[in-house]
Amino acid sequence: MDFFKLLGAGAKFDKNRFKEDIAVFKPPQHTENRSIGVVDTVPKELDFFGDHHNQRHKTADSIPKSQLSGSASQFVRQEDDHAPFKDEEEVAAFLKRHRVNVSGTDVPHPIKSFEMLCKEHKFQPFVLRNLKTFGFKQPTPIQMQSVPVAVHRRDFIANAPTGSGKTLAFLLSILHQVHSEEKSGYRAVVVSPTRELATQIYEHLRNLTTGRKVKVCLMTKANAAAQAQDPAMRQKYDILITTPMRLVHAIQNGEADLSRVRSLVLDEADSLMEKGFLEQVDEILSACTSTNLQISLYSATMPSSVEQMAKTIMKDPIRIIVGTQNAATESIEQNLVFVGQEEGKLIELRNMIATGFKPPCLIFVQSIERAKELFHELVFEGINVEVIHSERTQTQRNKIVQKFRSGELWVLICTELMARGIDFKGINLVINYDFPQSTQSYIHRIGRTGRAGRPGKAITYFTKEDAPYLKTIVNVMRESGCQVPEWMLKLRNPAKKDKKKMKKAPIERDSISTTPKYDAKRQKHKRQIVEQSKAKKLRTQDVSISES
Numbered sequence: 143m144d145f146f147k148l149l150g151a152g153a154k155f156d157k158n159r160f161k162e163d164i165a166v167f168k169p170p171q172h173t174e175n176r177s178i179g180v181v182d183t184v185p186k187e188l189d190f191f192g193d194h195h196n197q198r199h200k201t202a203d204s205i206p207k208s209q210l211s212g213s214a215s216q217f218v219r220q221e222d223d224h225a226p227f228k229d230e231e232e233v234a235a236f237l238k239r240h241r242v243n244v245s246g247t248d249v250p251h252p253i254k255s256f257e258m259l260c261k262e263h264k265f266q267p268f269v270l271r272n273l274k275t276f277g278f279k280q281p282t283p284i285q286m287q288s289v290p291v292a293v294h295r296r297d298f299i300a301n302a303p304t305g306s307g308k309t310l311a312f313l314l315s316i317l318h319q320v321h322s323e324e325k326s327g328y329r330a331v332v333v334s335p336t337r338e339l340a341t342q343i344y345e346h347l348r349n350l351t352t353g354r355k356v357k358v359c360l361m362t363k364a365n366a367a368a369q370a371q372d373p374a375m376r377q378k379y380d381i382l383i384t385t386p387m388r389l390v391h392a393i394q395n396g397e398a399d400l401s402r403v404r405s406l407v408l409d410e411a412d413s414l415m416e417k418g419f420l421e422q423v424d425e426i427l428s429a430c431t432s433t434n435l436q437i438s439l440y441s442a443t444m445p446s447s448v449e450q451m452a453k454t455i456m457k458d459p460i461r462i463i464v465g466t467q468n469a470a471t472e473s474i475e476q477n478l479v480f481v482g483q484e485e486g487k488l489i490e491l492r493n494m495i496a497t498g499f500k501p502p503c504l505i506f507v508q509s510i511e512r513a514k515e516l517f518h519e520l521v522f523e524g525i526n527v528e529v530i531h532s533e534r535t536q537t538q539r540n541k542i543v544q545k546f547r548s549g550e551l552w553v554l555i556c557t558e559l560m561a562r563g564i565d566f567k568g569i570n571l572v573i574n575y576d577f578p579q580s581t582q583s584y585i586h587r588i589g590r591t592g593r594a595g596r597p598g599k600a601i602t603y604f605t606k607e608d609a610p611y612l613k614t615i616v617n618v619m620r621e622s623g624c625q626v627p628e629w630m631l632k633l634r635n636p637a638k639k640d641k642k643k644m645k646k647a648p649i650e651r652d653s654i655s656t657t658p659k660y661d662a663k664r665q666k667h668k669r670q671i672v673e674q675s676k677a678k679k680l681r682t683q684d685v686s687i688s689e690s
């Protein structure tokens with residue numbers, strides 16, 4: 143079946159309805175030339191950037207790293223020699239070949255193959271059997287280095303690109319330690335920021351423990367309640383997969399005992415160490431009272447401030463970096479598209495749908511309200527589209543994720559909820575309909591495509607309002623080996639305070655909605671929120687007055 147044609151056929155682009163908009167914004171035809179990689183000239187509307195060149199620029203930096211010799215941007219690379227390393231020189235050459243940079247004291251040697259897990263690190267044979275059953279033949283670079291480090295029970299920070307197999311890396315480490323049931327309570331805990339991601343990790347682990355009596359608990363409201371009712375149930379599980387909020391709730395209600403936990407994995411660690419989650423992570427750490435606790439942090443992005451903070455909770459940590467630190471995955475073709483003003487985005491998107499594109503496609507917007515608005519616009523276009531955000535019920539969210547995985551849905555509109563960790567293998571295209579609020583958000587969002595070494599494409603729309611932040615994305619593109627024209631390279635980086643402001647709250651944007659009725663509904667909703675927050679403020683004032 144030709145998805146490309148099918149989707150194009152289903153899409154209706156009402157040229158009469160948008161005639162005036164088209165005339166105003168004159169979106170160029172959707173061709174490969176829309177990508178910044180080949181846009182040579184400064185769009186007229188952006189001339190306020192000042193000094194620029196109109197010449198196409200190609201530096202050594204702009205040559206895709208996959209074309210450079212010695213690059214290990216292949217996802218997994220077969221090693222013919224499975225013998226133990228002879229000396230440190232051989233280790234260094236091996237790590238260089240796989241673009242692994244490791245620092246710390248007494249760093250354990252990497253593994254060259256999964257077979258070495260059993261031969262050198264005494265993994266149980268079931269692990270190797272299940273790896274084979276589920277098609278994992280050769281370790282990825284992050285797995286090569288982080289598994290032996292974890293096996294030696296060292297604390298560490300692992301920074302490797304999106305889709306590079308970090309999940310299997312930490313699950314293998316856990317299975318080395320917890321390979322049979324003990325009925326003595328949790329011995330390993332994985333914390334991840336969203337329920338979707340926790341569910342995905344749980345399913346991955348269930349596959350790896352096939353045929354083995356290891357009890358894994360995905361902490362949900364229902365089983366937390368069951369464990370509250372029956373304390374014996376708390377002893378039943380060996381490994382816990384959870385979100386921070388759910389776990390803290392269980393700790394506070396006396397429903398979770400973490401005193402025997404020896405391995406704590408923080409997945410998407412930089413997001414867990416940010417303001418919203420930090421207190422919860424602190425509480426989880428305090429509940430892990432074993433003196434033998436090993437902590438590992440994994441993420442595709444690790445700002446230095448987070449690293450510094452992380453080091454305060456770790457003992458003599460090792461630092462593992464795969465590829466270029468905080469860069470995007472190199473198999474993703476990244477594009478920036480100037481759309482003029484807000485309305486230009488919808489025109490561009492409809493244009494792309496009308497001219498055809500290759501689903502499945504994930505579209506990111508900055509708020510729930512905007513996700514609903516965009517869905518409302520696209521749902522009548524005859525496209526197989528859905529929308530996912532935190533206001534949808536868990537059952538709805540699960541169903542949508544499952545439908546998207548199975549290919550039943552071709553376009554999924556989402557908020558930041560889906561930006562991290564979610565592994566949809568076949569996504570061809572990620573569209574940043576709204577400009578991401580931070581470099582990290584950009585890297586994770588576009589990292590939903592180009593996974594496990596597959597190619598992928600990412601398009602980021604930007605308006606005049608986003609332009610001051612453009613350089614942050616340009617920097618990532620350059621770091622990941624994309625071609626960037628000279629004038630873009632000459633843009634100024636936004637000031638630190640502006641970046642902070644942007645991260646705190648997204649740019650205020652005009653409604654996506656082209657239907658006045660729907661927009662009126664939105665305005666009403668907005669008014670209600672303002673009124674509610676005013677009322678809350680008054681109540682707080684009341685409390686502080688009566689307290690004083």
Ligand SMILES: Nc1ncnc2c1ncn2[C@@H]1O[C@H](COP(=O)(O)OP(=O)(O)OP(=O)(O)O)[C@@H](O)[C@H]1O
Pocket residue numbers: 218277278279280281282285302303304305306307308309310441442562563564565567589593594
């Ligand atoms: N050794 C391997 N061989 C083949 N495929 C693998 C291997 N390890 C992991 N994968 C596959 O690669 C894909 C990406 O892995 P994973 O989801 O762990 O990426 P990640 O590094 O955690 O990404 P993110 O930073 O986005 O969370 C998954 O589909 C996984 O099954």
